[in-house]
Amino acid sequence: MWIAVSVLNPLIAFLAICIIPIAEVGEHQNSFLSYIGSLTGGSWLATIVSINAVTVLSGAVLTSFVGVNGLIKRMTLDRILPNYFLKENKRGSTYRILILFFLLCCSVLLVTKGKLGPLAAVYALSFLTVMASFALGNILLKLRRSRLPRPEYAKPGAVLIALFAIIVALYGNVKANPQYLVTFLQYFVPSVLLILAMLMRKDIMHFVVNILESVSKGYKRYTVTRQRFLNRSLKKLYEQNFVFFSKGDDISTLNKVMMYLHENEVTNKMKIVTILDKDKQPDPKFLSDFDTLDRAYPEVDMEYITMVGEFTPELVDQLSKEWSIPKNFMFISSSGERFSYRVDELGGVRLIL
Known part of the structure; x- marks a missing residue:
């Protein structure tokens, strides 16, 4: 992708400079490539370029629907958004999410009156905000999840440079068109308020x-x-059971888990599960500390469970079905380099420490 963009974009710009005067670029910005096609190859080339543009945009729209559907569904499963969005039809499609996103897209089109300038500005602000969240998330991973194994590592300096460049781009967009920032905030602020209300x-x-x-x-x-x-x-919220897979050797980690649940979740039921090797017993000191921790949180019904075997995605799936607890209500702490599975292979288990 990087090679294609690095080669094609400068060549297209160079081609445009060679074919038409710079002054004419602004006159045909809504259909610039098809206009160049009509000048160089005739109407047939302009038609091909237009068809290609419609196809690419259709793919982009489809991708956005798929991405938003997965994002909102995951946020709803994590109780960040109302359960209203989880309603499915006979084919298993969460149609309420798709309808909501379609209405939002139509409303943006109506608010901007279909003009490309405002639409492009709102998209640019949204895209740059998402890119900034990636950079901030990467920094948080380095600070809070340094032991978490991942296939790609970005150097801190590169992340900071990228974040600075994004901030400059955001400032430039807002400086050039301050009125478009209001349109962006009309959608951004209500979304944030809804999420805060759910939290x-x-x-x-x-x-x-x-x-x-x-x-x-x-x-x-x-x-x-x-x-x-x-x-x-x-009462229904509090009755939701949560599971934390513990290594069974650090009571301070369990205390952090309980603090996290108290601050971020609504429940009074917690299962602490430790997977042991064959012929191995839990540490008596840990069991004593667990009893102390249980008394420290009298409002939470804590249950300590030991199982013989190996912590695998299959075991997570088995316990989720057996206990009727969704996987997104199961937690683990940061795993080391020796852990055999990636977090995404566990089917939605959440990493909280």
């Missing part, structure tokens, strides 16, 4: 329950009904 839903629901309890007695029937609904919703 803080436990506190929000408790707050609403307290508000309803303090409402005047004149609205007692209404408030009691709503209060019962919220309490049932909270």
Whole structure:
């Protein structure tokens, strides 16, 4: 891809300079390549270029639908977005996600009135923001997950240079067209607020329950009904079971896991699973420390389970089906270089420490 872009893009620019005056470039920016084709080869070449452009754009749109569908589904499974989006049709397609994304795309088209300038600017801001998140994520991996094995390593200096270049590009786009930033924020801010509301839903629901309890007695029937609904919703959230696969030798890691659950998840049930080799028993000191940790979190029902065997994707799949616990509610800590599997091979198990 890099070779193709490095060769084709400069050649196309050089070809354009050779064929038409620079002043005419702006006059045909909506169909520039087809215009060059009509000048060099005639209408037949312009038609071929146009068909090729439509095909490429159709592929890009299809790719965006597939990517957004996978992203929102994963975020919903991790309880970052409402479960409303997980509804599937008979063919197993999460059609609500696809319909929502289609409506969002149509709304962007209507807001920008179909003009290429605003559309390109909104796309550029979105794309650069995603690229910046990649750079920030890479930096966080280096700081928080340095032991996590991965096939490619980027040097810190290269990541910082890339992040600086992205920031410069963002500033340039905003400086050139400040009005397009407003359009971008009209979609970005509500999305962030929705995600924050889902992450803080436990506190929000408790707050609403307290508000309803303090409402005047004149609205007692209404408030009691709503209060019962919220309490049932909270109870359903708390009953979700989580699993953490522990090496069974470090109680401080388990304490960090419990702190993570308290801050980021809504549950009061936790299974701690340790996979042992044959004829091996858990460390008695660890069991004693586990009892102490269990007493430190009285609101959480902690269950320690030992199993003989090997930690494999097949075992994860077996336990997920046996316990009816989705794999995205199963956690592991950072694995070392000797770990036989990549995180993505575990089918959605989350890495939290």
